Structures are given as C-alpha cells and as structure tokens.
Amino acid sequence: MCLGIPMQVVAVDGFMARCEAKGVERDVSLFMMQDEPVAVGEYVMVHVGYAIQKMTEQEARSAWEIYDEMLGDVAEA
Amino acid sequence: MSATARQWLERIRALPLPDRVRIMNVCGGHERSISMAGLRGTLPPQVELIPGPGCPVCVCPEEDVYHAMQIALQDPEVIVVSFGDMLRVPVNLPLKETRSLEQAKAAGGDVRPVASPTEAVEIARANPGRRVVFFAAGFETTTAPVAAMLAGDPPENLLVLLAGRRTWPAVAMLLESEDRSFDALIAPGHVATVMGPEEWDFVVEQHRLPAAVAGFHPESLLAATYSVLRQLVEGKCFLDNCYPEVARPGGNATARRFLDETMDVIDAGWRGIGTIPASGYGLREHLAARDARRHFPDYGAHDRKRAGLMPKGCDCARVVLGKIYPNQCRIYGSACTPRTPVGPCMVSDEGACRIWWSNGIRTREVA
Numbered sequence: 229m230c231l232g233i234p235m236q237v238v239a240v241d242g243f244m245a246r247c248e249a250k251g252v253e254r255d256v257s258l259f260m261m262q263d264e265p266v267a268v269g270e271y272v273m274v275h276v277g278y279a280i281q282k283m284t285e286q287e288a289r290s291a292w293e294i295y296d297e298m299l300g301d302v303a304e305a
Numbered sequence: 306m307s308a309t310a311r312q313w314l315e316r317i318r319a320l321p322l323p324d325r326v327r328i329m330n331v332c333g334g335h336e337r338s339i340s341m342a343g344l345r346g347t348l349p350p351q352v353e354l355i356p357g358p359g360c361p362v363c364v365c366p367e368e369d370v371y372h373a374m375q376i377a378l379q380d381p382e383v384i385v386v387s388f389g390d391m392l393r394v395p396v397n398l399p400l401k402e403t404r405s406l407e408q409a410k411a412a413g414g415d416v417r418p419v420a421s422p423t424e425a426v427e428i429a430r431a432n433p434g435r436r437v438v439f440f441a442a443g444f445e446t447t448t449a450p451v452a453a454m455l456a457g458d459p460p461e462n463l464l465v466l467l468a469g470r471r472t473w474p475a476v477a478m479l480l481e482s483e484d485r486s487f488d489a490l491i492a493p494g495h496v497a498t499v500m501g502p503e504e505w506d507f508v509v510e511q512h513r514l515p516a517a518v519a520g521f522h523p524e525s526l527l528a529a530t531y532s533v534l535r536q537l538v539e540g541k542c543f544l545d546n547c548y549p550e551v552a553r554p555g556g557n558a559t560a561r562r563f564l565d566e567t568m569d570v571i572d573a574g575w576r577g578i579g580t581i582p583a584s585g586y587g588l589r590e591h592l593a594a595r596d597a598r599r600h601f602p603d604y605g606a607h608d609r610k611r612a613g614l615m616p617k618g619c620d621c622a623r624v625v626l627g628k629i630y631p632n633q634c635r636i637y638g639s640a641c642t643p644r645t646p647v648g649p650c651m652v653s654d655e656g657a658c659r660i661w662w663s664n665g666i667r668t669r670e671v672a
C-alpha cells in the first residue's frame with residue numbers, strides 16, 4: 229500500500245486523471261497537485277491513487293525498472 | 306548523469322570506514338529496494354543497513370484493529386473498508402476466535418479492501434443508505450491523501466477511523482533513547498516529498514547524526530549511503546537530499562494544507578511500543594460527524610488479555626525499533642511465515658519480516 233508508482237498522464241478531467249504505467253491504466257486524483265497543475269503527457273508519482281509530485285520521464289523510467297522486479301516478486305508470492 | 310550503482314559502491318569502498326556503522330532506514334519501500342537489490346551483500350562488512358520504523362501497518366494499535374472488527378461485526382449494515390494489508394493483521398485473541406478483519410468478513414461483517422481513499426468514496430456513493438467506515442492506517446504519504454479526500458467533501462455516510470502516524474517523531478524518540486541503535490539515517494523519500502525534506506533537519510541539528518533523503522532506486526539508496534558514510538568519516542553532518550527531483554523544499558504545499566485543515570497532530574500509540582508524543586493524526590473538531598471514534602462506542606476492549614501488545618513470542622516491536630533484525634526473532638520462519646503470520650511485520654508488504662522472507666532469507670539468527 230505504501231509503494232509509490234510513477235505514472236504518465238494520458239487524460240485529465242478536472243481533478244481526476246487517467247494515468248498509465250507499463251500498459252496498466254488507473255484513475256488518479258490530482259487533488260493534491262492544485263499548486264502545480266499537471267498536463268497530459270507529464271509524469272507523476274502516485275501514492276494510494278493520488279499524485280503526490282511531478283517527475284521527469286527519465287526518473288519515471290528508472291523507477292519502473294525496479295518496480296518491474298518488485299511486481300514480478302509480488303505476483304510470485 | 307548521476308553515478309551508477311557500481312561507481313557509488315567504489316566510492317563507498319574507498320572510504321576509511323570505522324569498524325562498524327549502522328545506518329537506519331525508516332521506510333518499507335527503502336527496505337524492499339535494499340533487500341531486492343541485495344545491497345547488504347555488496348557493501349563493506351562494517352556497514353549495516355538496519356530496517357527501522359517503516360511499516361505503518363505494523364505499528365497500528367491492536368485496539369484499533371479490534372475496534373474496526375467490532376464495528377463490522379456489531380452492525381452488518383456498516384461497511385468497513387481498509388487497505389488490503391490491514392485486513393490480515395491478527396489481534397490478540399485465542400486462535401479459534403475471529404482474529405482479523407478478514408475473519409470478521411467471513412463471520413458476516415461487510416469488510417472490503419480498498420487501494421485508495423477514492424475507492425472508499427465510490428463505495429460510500431454506491432451505498433447511500435449505509436454507513437461506510439474507512440479504517441485508515443498509514444504514514445504521511447497515505448494520510449495526506451486521506452486528508453485530500455476529506456477536503457474534497459465526500460458523501461456524508463463516509464466516516465473515517467483514522468490511525469495516521471508521523472514518521473519523524475518515532476525517529477526522534479529513538480534518537481533520544483539511551484541505547485540508540487544507529488549511527489546515521491536514510492530518510493524516507495516519499496514522506497519528504499509530501500512533508501518536505503526539512504522535517505529531517507533535526508537529526509543533524511539536534512543529534513549531530515549524518516542523514517540523507519533517498520529515493521527508491523538502488524542508485525539513490527547507494528548515493529545516500531555514500532553521503533552519510535562520508536559525512537561520518539569527515540565529521541561534517543548535513544541533511545543531504547539524494548532524491549531532489551521529487552522530494553522538493555517544502556514538500557507538497559497542497560497536501561500539507563489539507564493535512565492542516567482536516568487533522569490535528571496528537572500523541573499516538575504505536576503497537577508494542579507505546580505512546581509517542583505528537584506522532585499521530587486525529588480528525589479536527591469540525592469533522593466530528595465523520596469521526597468513527599466519536600460515532601461508535603469504543604469497542605477496543607482494552608481489558609482483554611494482551612490488548613494492545615504484540616502477539617506472544619513476536620518480536621515485531623524490537624524489529625520495528627531496529628533493535629534486532631527480522632530473522633533474529635525467535636519464531637521467524639518457524640511459527641511465523643507469510644502463510645501463517647504471527648506478527649504484523651510478517652503480514653504487511655512493508656513489514657521487514659515479510660520483506661526479508663520474500664527475498665529468500667530463511668535462516669534464523671541468534672540476536
């Protein structure tokens with residue numbers, strides 16, 4: 229539950245965004261990003277369904293590498 | 306470009322290290338990355354990486370779990386929702402009794418896992434005639450989204466049983482204790498993202514301990530490890546930020562505002578550890594109508610045998626405090642495994658025992 233996942237924003241509707249990571253899409257709340265509006269194509273760090281901060285594409289990609297391994301690990305558990 | 310993991314390791318190996326350095330992390334995500342990447346095996350033997358209080362599920366008061374179970378059991382019209390990990394945490398009752406939220410569900414309670422506060426809102430919307438109680442345990446990274454959810458004016462039938470905790474007061478307590486069990490700190494990257502890295506200045510300023518905020522990639526963790534080791538060797542402490550792109554000065558201002566608007570900082574209990582001053586969150590007065598603690602009678606049954614304690618034989622409290630490693634618990638891997646967890650540290654994905662076990666550490670060690 230406490231694992232942050234970087235996601236890319238594919239659509240924004242008010243305070244909700246459709247975000248994608250590694251082919252999986254999720255609805256993500258942008259309610260905590262009001263001081264720093266988020267646009268389609270940008271990357272955000274998502275925690276329990278809420279974007280907590282923006283990040284660059286490069287940071288998102290390097291974070292995904294390790295999540296790949298972790299999610300594989302969870303699937304096996 | 307930042308240095309690669311190999312380069313960080315080379316720099317670490319080149320340092321004139323003392324005989325023993327204990328570096329504590331306070332984040333389940335850090336511990337997972339460290340264990341998965343096998344960082345312990347790559348560092349010089351003098352360097353110990355100690356998992357500390359990084360698991361909110363592990364320290365959630367046993368009475369709160371019991372309370373949530375009773376809410377579900379007493380009135381089947383109430384829906385209790387919580388993060389998946391919380392559903393499997395056992396309370397201290399005899400084995401044949403209903404001992405977890407999962408079992409409360411099997412016994413007829415309407416208990417549902419959620420992955421986000423937004424899902425709790427959806428469930429409340431879909432069930433307008435029923436009360437939905439969101440049992441929300443978590444550190445700042447989880448509690449801030451709960452605050453944002455509350456600030457967004459959710460349906461009136463959504464109540465919150467809040468068990469939010471703040472990370473730094475637990476570290477402060479450890480630093481103030483007489484038998485401090487670490488020499489440097491790796492501060493949690495996402496707590497710092499939300500609350501601001503400055504929250505950790507006290508480690509350096511008041512306790513003169515090296516500290517660095519780290520992200521979750523092995524390179525960031527090694528950068529932070531190098532930073533604190535170098536600070537130690539050079540005798541110059543400062544709070545380094547090895548996750549600057551995401552953990553920015555001041556944190557997430559919106560998130561902090563929501564926390565301030567909806568919650569008070571309160572003294573709070575940590576399972577097996579006791580009360581830590583200013584370490585928890587409580588709903589503010591204007592949200593009293595949503596506060597499950599005021600809405601329902603206190604079902605915590607504090608006079609139960611072992612109420613509030615860790616299970617018998619379980620060393621989770623000492624694991625959480627970084628006093629022993631997970632596999633130094635007397636029942637690690639024997640009575641307690643992920644399949645039959647005795648303590649919360651083996652239940653939660655952020656629990657150090659669970660992380661060590663799922664990364665292949667199967668042998669017990671004597672503390």
Ligand code: SF4
Nearest residue numbers: 621634641648651658
């Ligand atoms: S091995 Fe099990 S009983 Fe022992 S500390 Fe870990 S969770 Fe608690």
